[in-house]
Structures are given as C-alpha cells and as structure tokens.
Amino acid sequence: MVVAGALFGAGVVEPPNALAASSDVYLVVVSGDKAVDIVASHFESQDVEVVAELTRAVDMVSAVLTQLITTETVQTISSSRSDDNWGLDRIDQKTGTLDQRFHYLDTAGGAGVDVYVVDTGLRATHSEFVGRVGTGYFVPNVTDPETGEVYNLPSPEDDCGHGTHVAGIAAGTKYGVAKRATVIPVKIFPGGSAAICDRGTSVTAFTQGIDWILANRSRARPAVANLSLGLSSESAALNTAIQNLAAVMPVVVAAGNDGNLSTTAGYISAGTDSTRITRKSPACTADKLGISGVLTVAATGGLAGDDNAPTFDGFDKEARYSNHGPCVDIFAPGTDIKSAWPVADNVDQRNPDVFPNNYSDNGTLKRSGTSMASPFVAGAAAILLQQFPTETPGGLTARILANATRDAVTLVPRAGVGAASPNLLLYVCGLDCMPSTPTAPKNVVLTRGARTEINVSWEAPESDGGAAITGYTATATPAAGPGVTCASVAPTLSCKLTGLAAGTSYSVTVTATNATGTGTTSTAKSLTPGAAPASPGTPAGATGNSEVRVTWTAPADDGGLAITKYTVTSTPEGKTCSPVGAELVCTVTGLSPGTAYTFAVTATNDAGSATSLTSATVVPVLPWEYVPAFVAVTPANRRVDLEWSEARVLGAAPAGYFTGYEVKDAKGAVVCVTTGLKCSIGQLTNASKASFTVAATTLGDKSQVAASNEVLVGGVRQLGNVMPRKASALLSKIATTNSKGKVTWRALSGGCRIVGKVLTAPSKGTSCRLRVSVAKAGAFPAQTLTVVIGLR
Incomplete structure (x- = not known):
C-alpha cells in the first residue's frame, strides 16, 4: 500500500541572530558560494549595504547593518527522491519547477509552537528531534473492538514507525517543515509486532488522546494537532472531541487512502451521497464542513502501476490513492516522502517484528499516503503560529488556504464521482509572504469635539501586512510647533486629539501598527479646532419701506474660530438677511407693511452657531x-x-x-x-x-x-382781499365775524371809501387799509385788514 520517497540532506545556511539596529560592520559566515550570493542578495533587498564578498579563503559576507535583519534559511534539497524529502522543495515555491531549495524565514521554523502528533508514538531520541520533544502521553491500554483483546502500552515510544515518520515531516530538523517546533507525541496505537500495528486502535483510545491534549495543553503556547489516521465509520463521541480540539488549535487530518481510478471509493463528502467509507471521521463527518479549524489534506505525487510495483509519476499530480471530493481542503506532497524512522536503514524497516533489536536514532524511510501529506500542512501551521501566536484556529486555517498555490495540481480522472477536490496546493511562505507593515487606514473623518479637541475616526487598512493590527495612532501637526497624537488599541477605529490650540489649523494623519512595525500614513485631512461662538448682542430694528434695517453687536467670544456668517431671521415669516463680510448690519426685505416683527441674529463659525435674544417689535411701512x-x-x-x-x-x-x-x-x-x-x-x-x-x-x-x-378764536375772518379799481363790494364779502356785537368799519388809507355797507375801491393806488371793530367783544381787539387794488 505504501511506497517510499526520498530527500537529500545538505548544508544549512545559518543566518545571524537578530541584531539591534547598528552601523557597525559584521562578518556573516555562510556555507557555500551559492549561499553567499543568496545572503548578499537578501541584505541588499533589505537596504543593508554589502561591503565585500569573500569567497576564496572563507565564505562570508561583510555587511553594514543599519536595521534589524530578517533573512531566509535555505536548505539544499537533492534532485533525487531517494536522498531527500522532495516535498520540502515543492511547498516553498509557487512554480512546479523544483529549485533544490527549501526556503523559510529564519524568524520562523515554528519556534515556541507545540505540534501534537496523535499517532503510534515517537522515537524521542532520534536525531531529527534533538532538544525539541515535549512531555507526551500514551493511553495505558487499548481494547481491540473486534476481538476484545487488551493491549498494554508501556511508553510513548514508537514501536510501529508511523508516528516517527509523520513527526519527522512536520517538525524534523532535516526532513521536516517546522524545524524549530516542539513535538509532543500522543500515542493511541498499540504496537510491538506487525500484527498488532496492522490492527489499529479504538475510538476510546482516540478520544482519550484528544481529551488529554485538551486537559494538558499549555495555554501560553500556540499549538497544532496532526491526525494522520482515520476510521472506518463515524463516531459521535470522536466528532465532539475533534470539535472541542478545533476550538482551541488548528487540527490537520489525513484525507484517507481509499481512492482509485475505477470506482467511487475514496470520494469523501458530508452530503447525502456519502457512504460508510466516505464518511470517515475525522477527515469528513457530518459536521466537518462547519468546523473552520480543521483542514483535510489530500496527497500529490502521483502513483502509477499496481500496488505491488507502483511508480512515481509526477510531483504535482494528484495521488491516485488519495481520498478526494468536497471534504478535501488542500493538497500536499504525499508520495515517496523520506523522513525519520525508528530503526536502522539496513534492516527490513517496514516490519515491526524486527524493531526491538534494531532501534536507531538516525534511521530514515520513504513512505506514501495522505498520512505523509497531512504533517506538511501541520508543519506549515506551526510556522504561521510562530508569526501569529494569537490567531484563532479558523483564522490560521484560512491563512493556509489563502497562501496556497491555486490550480497547480493535475487532478486525475475518477469514475462516477461528484465534485472534485479543491485545487489548492500547500505553500510555505518565505520572504515573499513575510509579514510587512499595514497599508494606510482609509476614509479618515475629522470632527470637532470641545474647544481644543478633534475627534478622529477611520476605516481599517486594505491590508494588515500579514500580521494582525495591534493599534492605531493619529497625529495632528500644525504649521508651526509640536504635534499632538492619540492612539487606540485594535480593533477600535477612533481616538480623540486633545490639548490642541483653538483657531490653529492641524493636518491629521493616521497610521496602523502590527508586529512588524508602523505602516504608511493615511491621506492628510485638515481641521481647525474650536467651539461655537457666544450669542451676538440683542439686535435693534429700524423700519423702512416693507423692510427693516437690523443692527447688532458681535459675540463676546468667537469660540476660537472666525465668524463666517451672521444671519438675521424675522418672526413671523422667517425672512432673513446676512451682511457682507464682518459687517454688523443688514436689511430684511419683503416684509408685510403693518405687521409687527421681532428679529434674532445667529452667529456661525466652523464649529457651530449661537443665536441672540430677540429684538423689540418693529413694524415696516409704505412710503x-x-x-x-x-x-x-x-x-x-x-x-x-x-x-x-x-x-x-x-x-x-x-x-x-x-x-x-x-x-x-x-x-x-x-x-x-x-x-x-x-x-x-x-x-x-x-x-x-x-x-x-x-x-x-x-x-x-x-x-x-x-x-x-x-x-x-371767535374774531374777524377776512373773506376777500382783492378788488378791481373803482369796484364796489358789500363789506360782508370782505370780512365776517361770529361776534354778536355791532361791527364798525373805517377806511384808514389807500383811498377806499365806505358808504353804508358798501366798500368802493379807489381809481388808483395798489392797496388800502381797513379797520374793523366789534362792539361788546371784550378783550377782542380791533383788526386791520388789507385789500389789494388791482386793474380792472
């Protein structure tokens, strides 16, 4: 059922430890001319000056370090599958042409991350795991669910080989992905002989192992669990255990090895078309599609021929034995994978019967199966967890899927199956997806608070740079003088700038910060802090032709901002006027004559408005x-x-x-x-x-x-004062009186003659004067009248 693959070991470029920013010159020692080129190129890409490359007497790069350095570790991989783990060469690049290198960040490697390998145990002293094995667990005994036979497990040591091989792929020093992670073995399979190893284990033992992880895991360290195993049918108890485990750490499971080209065997789906064999737990259960922290891994590497004489036939070809369908999440190399093995290379390594006298700390073996594909993904998860230790299980698995290479796998034709597996191939990031600083926050909005405050809000950046944003900083900068800042802790998207100078314009920008550093600044927005003005003085109105001229005094306090507008409003009718510039007078027109109006003035600045008391009543008129x-x-x-x-x-x-x-x-x-x-x-x-x-x-x-x-009052009233020459008129036509006394007339001058009650004008002259008196008028005096003499 399983054939071996290979991987070649080569020198590892050891990068310098992280150094504080400096302008000193350092000698960086590496192994090999190609490594010199790689490290030198990386320094230059990070703006570190390379002073000289010395490759003859000693391999080294001399560089001026002016900042912290993050470099890639480059492991050379042999082009022969017999000598090395070719899967490492494939998962670190997007293209299908292998470059005989495995690149990963020297700051990565899974340091500080626990990898739980739920399997057949671990050869803890193997050279692949030196100094990186944590305290594990083994179930005390396993009862065979079919025969009832009880197998006692004396220790977590691997006496079947499968667990050591899986752990070596996930975290081996040479053959593994996460070379600095800690391996914690959880042994749930009995062993000691080929017959026992082939029997498998029980759901009870499986559940006990999961429960132990949940009870004993370190809450202070991120972790991932690898389950390179499967069941012949579903188990509700195990489903619950897997769900509980996936709530606290990513769980990576093998899809299974029941696939072939001629039948539907190996098609895994949580739908109604599932059969007993297709609903394997935990790779695909009725609940699996709803668990975001679980990744089901199918295998690549092809495999032509029959099971007795299989032939490797392509790095990116779907392995024919791999289970497939909607429950698969991702592909990883699974055929001819070389990794650690608990016995020496010179014995029948596949036969557990020979293990007791042949244990070795340097043994290796090639094996094939989705059991080998799954730990590649678990190792990738460990690398990401070192970079994002607080990431949720669902978030971590989403990152793995987002980083994956799309449409790289050649899917093999299957007879009578439903939906194909998602075409995603595992990709382990090097410098190309090293976390960077975030992009600029978007849509910054400024609003005034109190007199010396500005409220700042924004939207999250388009990109967090590959690392969770931890906080934001808003900076207000005036044209002259020191700036002011405020900060918020993510995910809060606002803060308040205080202590600003009212009336001073500030340019405000926002930056986001993640574990890598502070990103680019947002587009600057400007605002002048200040408050609304005080109320203007009570206005006075002067009436006019259907209008009223209104005057007022300026507010005692403009709030620190220039008054931008005054508005006079009438009551009733709401008629308005505004002056030009800073004048304190304007005329409200279009008013109704005779209507009593009052007026109020509103002063406005950029921060708000305030309204005066109302004026006394004013009534407009018509001319x-x-x-x-x-x-x-x-x-x-x-x-x-x-x-x-x-x-x-x-x-x-x-x-x-x-x-x-x-x-x-x-x-x-x-x-x-x-x-x-x-x-x-x-x-x-x-x-x-x-x-x-x-x-x-x-x-x-x-x-x-x-x-x-x-x-x-009561006296003489002259009725006529003009007569033609020589004309005559009754005295009653010249003057009259309301007095009851006797009226006496006398001509004083000018030639007029009075005969009886008739006055005759002279023949020449221009006027004559008459005197009229009334008897018994008391204090009523006599009056002198003048008659103008005109031409006839």
Whole structure:
C-alpha cells in the first residue's frame, strides 16, 4: 500500500541572530558560494549595504547593518527522491519547477509552537528531534473492538514507525517543515509486532488522546494537532472531541487512502451521497464542513502501476490513492516522502517484528499516503503560529488556504464521482509572504469635539501586512510647533486629539501598527479646532419701506474660530438677511407693511452657531404719496373748525393699514383723532390765538405733519382781499365775524371809501387799509385788514 520517497540532506545556511539596529560592520559566515550570493542578495533587498564578498579563503559576507535583519534559511534539497524529502522543495515555491531549495524565514521554523502528533508514538531520541520533544502521553491500554483483546502500552515510544515518520515531516530538523517546533507525541496505537500495528486502535483510545491534549495543553503556547489516521465509520463521541480540539488549535487530518481510478471509493463528502467509507471521521463527518479549524489534506505525487510495483509519476499530480471530493481542503506532497524512522536503514524497516533489536536514532524511510501529506500542512501551521501566536484556529486555517498555490495540481480522472477536490496546493511562505507593515487606514473623518479637541475616526487598512493590527495612532501637526497624537488599541477605529490650540489649523494623519512595525500614513485631512461662538448682542430694528434695517453687536467670544456668517431671521415669516463680510448690519426685505416683527441674529463659525435674544417689535411701512394739508381753518365762537386734504401711500396697502388722522394743538397735545378729513376743536377761549398740525397715521407710521395758520378764536375772518379799481363790494364779502356785537368799519388809507355797507375801491393806488371793530367783544381787539387794488 505504501511506497517510499526520498530527500537529500545538505548544508544549512545559518543566518545571524537578530541584531539591534547598528552601523557597525559584521562578518556573516555562510556555507557555500551559492549561499553567499543568496545572503548578499537578501541584505541588499533589505537596504543593508554589502561591503565585500569573500569567497576564496572563507565564505562570508561583510555587511553594514543599519536595521534589524530578517533573512531566509535555505536548505539544499537533492534532485533525487531517494536522498531527500522532495516535498520540502515543492511547498516553498509557487512554480512546479523544483529549485533544490527549501526556503523559510529564519524568524520562523515554528519556534515556541507545540505540534501534537496523535499517532503510534515517537522515537524521542532520534536525531531529527534533538532538544525539541515535549512531555507526551500514551493511553495505558487499548481494547481491540473486534476481538476484545487488551493491549498494554508501556511508553510513548514508537514501536510501529508511523508516528516517527509523520513527526519527522512536520517538525524534523532535516526532513521536516517546522524545524524549530516542539513535538509532543500522543500515542493511541498499540504496537510491538506487525500484527498488532496492522490492527489499529479504538475510538476510546482516540478520544482519550484528544481529551488529554485538551486537559494538558499549555495555554501560553500556540499549538497544532496532526491526525494522520482515520476510521472506518463515524463516531459521535470522536466528532465532539475533534470539535472541542478545533476550538482551541488548528487540527490537520489525513484525507484517507481509499481512492482509485475505477470506482467511487475514496470520494469523501458530508452530503447525502456519502457512504460508510466516505464518511470517515475525522477527515469528513457530518459536521466537518462547519468546523473552520480543521483542514483535510489530500496527497500529490502521483502513483502509477499496481500496488505491488507502483511508480512515481509526477510531483504535482494528484495521488491516485488519495481520498478526494468536497471534504478535501488542500493538497500536499504525499508520495515517496523520506523522513525519520525508528530503526536502522539496513534492516527490513517496514516490519515491526524486527524493531526491538534494531532501534536507531538516525534511521530514515520513504513512505506514501495522505498520512505523509497531512504533517506538511501541520508543519506549515506551526510556522504561521510562530508569526501569529494569537490567531484563532479558523483564522490560521484560512491563512493556509489563502497562501496556497491555486490550480497547480493535475487532478486525475475518477469514475462516477461528484465534485472534485479543491485545487489548492500547500505553500510555505518565505520572504515573499513575510509579514510587512499595514497599508494606510482609509476614509479618515475629522470632527470637532470641545474647544481644543478633534475627534478622529477611520476605516481599517486594505491590508494588515500579514500580521494582525495591534493599534492605531493619529497625529495632528500644525504649521508651526509640536504635534499632538492619540492612539487606540485594535480593533477600535477612533481616538480623540486633545490639548490642541483653538483657531490653529492641524493636518491629521493616521497610521496602523502590527508586529512588524508602523505602516504608511493615511491621506492628510485638515481641521481647525474650536467651539461655537457666544450669542451676538440683542439686535435693534429700524423700519423702512416693507423692510427693516437690523443692527447688532458681535459675540463676546468667537469660540476660537472666525465668524463666517451672521444671519438675521424675522418672526413671523422667517425672512432673513446676512451682511457682507464682518459687517454688523443688514436689511430684511419683503416684509408685510403693518405687521409687527421681532428679529434674532445667529452667529456661525466652523464649529457651530449661537443665536441672540430677540429684538423689540418693529413694524415696516409704505412710503407716502400725498400727505395731508389744511384747506380751511375757521375760527368760531370758542372753537376752530379744521379741514384738510386726503393723504395716500404708494403701493397696495393691506386691509386696515391706514388708521386715520391725528390733530395736535400748538402745545403738541392731541386734540382730534379721526378717519375723516374734518375736525372741530372746541372749548377754546375767544380772542385767543390758535394753530394746529395734522398728520395721517398707519399701523406703523405717521406722515409728515401739516401746520395751519394761526387764528384768533371767535374774531374777524377776512373773506376777500382783492378788488378791481373803482369796484364796489358789500363789506360782508370782505370780512365776517361770529361776534354778536355791532361791527364798525373805517377806511384808514389807500383811498377806499365806505358808504353804508358798501366798500368802493379807489381809481388808483395798489392797496388800502381797513379797520374793523366789534362792539361788546371784550378783550377782542380791533383788526386791520388789507385789500389789494388791482386793474380792472
């Protein structure tokens, strides 16, 4: 069933230990001219100056080290499968052409990681594991589930060989992937003879081994478990145990070796088309597809011919014996794999019957099977766990699948099967997928907090550089002076910059940090910290034509930021105005005449706004087209009768806008309010002087006042003052009086003649003067009248 493969051992380039950043010159000693080239090229790629290469007398590279160095270890692999583990040569490169090298980071190798090998035990003293074997476990006894025979297990030593071979692939110094990992054997198979080794073990023993790992694992160290084994049918108890194990560490399992080209044997699926043989636990169970921490590994390496004389036929060809189908997660080399073996090379190594007298710490053997493919993946997991020790089992298996080489495997045609296995081939990273610093955080958003604060938020970078982001730092830099920073612990994507200078512009960037270092900065965003202003002073309004001119004073505190805008808003109607620049005045237009308004002013800066108290009530008006004018001022007994012209405003006045007329006496007292055009002012004293003003009134305005002539209350009122020459007129047409006393006329000058009640104008001259007196008028004085004489 199993044929051997090979791998050739060669010198290992030992890189220098990690050194602190320095400008000293170091001699780096390596083995072989090619190794000199490799190390020198790497130094140069890391910006380390290579001063000289000395390859004749001694192999070394002299380099100026100005930073910490991370190098690759390069193990030479023979092109002959008989001498070396060809699988190492394949899994460290993406292309199918082998380069006889196994590259891995000198900082990797699985140091500090435990690899649990649940198998037939381990030859702990073998040279492949010197100094790297932890305390393991062996079940005390195994009861054969078919015969009932009890096998006692005296120690964790490997007396079948399978466990040592598997461990050597996962973590052997020469033949293994994770060359610095610690191997912890968990022996669940009895041995000691070929017959016993071929019998297998029980589900009880299997479960006991898993339970021991769960109970005794180190919580302080990352770990991976390899299960290069399988069952002929499902076990609910074992499924539960595997699920529990996969919750705390990655679990790598062999897909199984039941595949062939002519039947559906070996097709593994958790679907309803599964048969007894296809539902092997733990490689493929009803629950397996839901366990993210489990990887099922199929084998490459081909294998032509029959089982008695198989022939290796291709590194990247799917092995015909490998189980296949949807439950497979990944391929790894599995045919002709050379690894550690617990007995010497010069005996019948495959026969456990000869083991007792032939144990060796240097034995090797080639074997084939998915049992050999699985530990390649377990070793790769150990390398990744050293780099990402806190990664979850599901996250770790996802990384392995993400790193895998796609479409590298030539899948062999199978008869009558369903879905093919995923075409992913294991890839162990060298420098090409060494963790780097993260890319820049995305979509940085700045908002103001308190007066001297800026709140910063962002999105995670596109790439974490291959290592989990541990934190973020936001830096605010002014044009001059020191910057300010704030930090957050991942996965928090925000922080608050404090202690900033209000009114100073800051350029803000964000960086992400992982175990490798701090990544590139985000695109800079700028913001000036500050607070909203205080309220402006209470505004005052001056009415105008359907408008109000509003003035105010600036806020006592601008919040550290320039006021960018003032806005005046009316109540009611919400009409607004804003001044130009920093002016503290603007005019609200489009108001309704006669409506009472109040006004408030809002001051705004980049941080916010504040609003003043409201103004006193202001009423806008319409302009006057006509103002009133007196057309008659008639004194009478103890009164004066007034009459004036109508006033009018421009534009369409709203209903109720015009309120009437207001008459005041000479002392400014209101003596008449009316909507008409006449008013009689009574209770006056005869012979007293009187004058009046009149103004039109609206809801918010008064017109210009009109003033009357001064009159004597109750006295003579002249009716006519112009006569043609030689003309005659009744005296009653010249003047009249409201007095009841006798009226006496006398011509004083100018040539006018009075005969009876008739006045005759002279034939020449320009005017004449008349005197009129009233008897019994008391203090009422005589009045002198002037009559203008004109041409006929």
